[in-house]
Amino acid sequence: MNVANERRLAARATALGESADANTFAELAGLTRSESPLVRRLAASALGKLAGIVDSAASVDLLRPLLGDLHPQVRQYAAKALGAFGTAAEPALPDLRDMYRNPAERDYVKRSVVTAGKTIREALRIAEQQTVQACRKCGRAVAADEYARSQKAFQRTFCDVCFDEVFLERRNWETQVELNKTVQAANGTVVQSDGERLIAEELAAMGIAFRYDNRFRIVKGYAIRPDFYLPEFDLYIEYWGMEDNLDYRIGMLEKQKLYQQAGKRVLSLYAHERPRLREALRKKLSRHLRLAPPPEAPPARNAAERPPGRVASSSPPPAGATPGEDSPGQQQRRRASAPTPEGKCP
Numbered sequence: 001m002n003v004a005n006e007r008r009l010a011a012r013a014t015a016l017g018e019s020a021d022a023n024t025f026a027e028l029a030g031l032t033r034s035e036s037p038l039v040r041r042l043a044a045s046a047l048g049k050l051a052g053i054v055d056s057a058a059s060v061d062l063l064r065p066l067l068g069d070l071h072p073q074v075r076q077y078a079a080k081a082l083g084a085f086g087t088a089a090e091p092a093l094p095d096l097r098d099m100y101r102n103p104a105e106r107d108y109v110k111r112s113v114v115t116a117g118k119t120i121r122e123a124l125r126i127a128e129q130q131t132v133q134a135c136r137k138c139g140r141a142v143a144a145d146e147y148a149r150s151q152k153a154f155q156r157t158f159c160d161v162c163f164d165e166v167f168l169e170r171r172n173w174e175t176q177v178e179l180n181k182t183v184q185a186a187n188g189t190v191v192q193s194d195g196e197r198l199i200a201e202e203l204a205a206m207g208i209a210f211r212y213d214n215r216f217r218i219v220k221g222y223a224i225r226p227d228f229y230l231p232e233f234d235l236y237i238e239y240w241g242m243e244d245n246l247d248y249r250i251g252m253l254e255k256q257k258l259y260q261q262a263g264k265r266v267l268s269l270y271a272h273e274r275p276r277l278r279e280a281l282r283k284k285l286s287r288h289l290r291l292a293p294p295p296e297a298p299p300a301r302n303a304a305e306r307p308p309g310r311v312a313s314s315s316p317p318p319a320g321a322t323p324g325e326d327s328p329g330q331q332q333r334r335r336a337s338a339p340t341p342e343g344k345c346p
């Protein structure tokens with residue numbers, strides 16, 4: 001196999017492992033039989049990541065022969081992946097025991113074999129209700145497959161709900177790192193992506209004041225990306241730069257929900273709009289700011305259409321806003337002169 005082809009298949013195996021898609025099984029099965037040990041190893045690893053999503057028995061059947069692979073790293077990753085399948089991997093226990101006893105087996109392979117064997121046996125004990133393992137986050141007793149899956153992924157015990165949260169949290173951090181490149185817009189604002197640069201430049205060209213907050217925080221377990229805030233309009237702009245990535249998408253929907261609950265107005269721009277981002281921004285802005293005066297005009301020209309004290313806000317805060325408290329927008333405005341405003345996230 002030539003290097004380019006091997007690289008392509010390796011990338012494919014990795015992507016399938018991140019896909020959280022049960023339909024990838026047949027393709028992964030093919031990749032476990034690749035002539036490239038690298039591809040076989042990554043395919044085994046991907047199967048382990050899909051534990052709880054793909055068919056367990058079929059996956060174990062695919063992984064077991066890989067325990068006898070000529071390449072130690074393939075054996076190692078097959079053992080690791082089997083651990084993730086918990087009780088379903090019981091038929092592999094004798095194979096794992098043989099590997100452990102084999103004096104010729106590599107130490108690093110044996111370490112993975114021991115870990116996988118322990119996880120599978122503990123999952124069997126949980127299934128037989130001879131023991132109870134509690135979720136490290138919420139304290140709920142976990143099922144055998146929940147135990148195995150989270151042990152494999154995090155070396156911790158989580159229930160499925162907390163597993164998803166922890167998984168997403170981690171992924172969001174990784175996504176953030178990927179996005180955490182700095183790009184300077186023409187007006188000097190340092191932003192994190194080319195899309196954000198276009199937004200900053202277009203806002204500047206339209207004479208709209210904005211703040212770009214590049215601080216980064218975790219809200220309810222979600223990593224929140226920097227965004228634009230338009231104080232004149234009490235409006236946020238979010239550029240969703242990786243909407244093709246499933247986990248990013250989940251995080252994006254969560255964040256949009258948080259905005260809504262906090263009564264914030266958000267203008268969303270998406271990666272697929274990137275080729276015509278300036279036009280998309282202008283179009284959506286005009287929709288959001290239908291009732292707003294041009295930026296240089298005095299605010300609240302038409303008081304009847306705006307709640308008192310709010311500048312050019314074309315809609316009342318949604319039901320999620322807490323009465324009696326300042327809206328986040330009001331808090332924002334009060335702190336508008338502070339370089340790093342608090343209270344922006346719920």
Ligand SMILES: [Zn+2]
Binds near residue numbers: 135140160161163
């Ligand atoms: Zn839990």
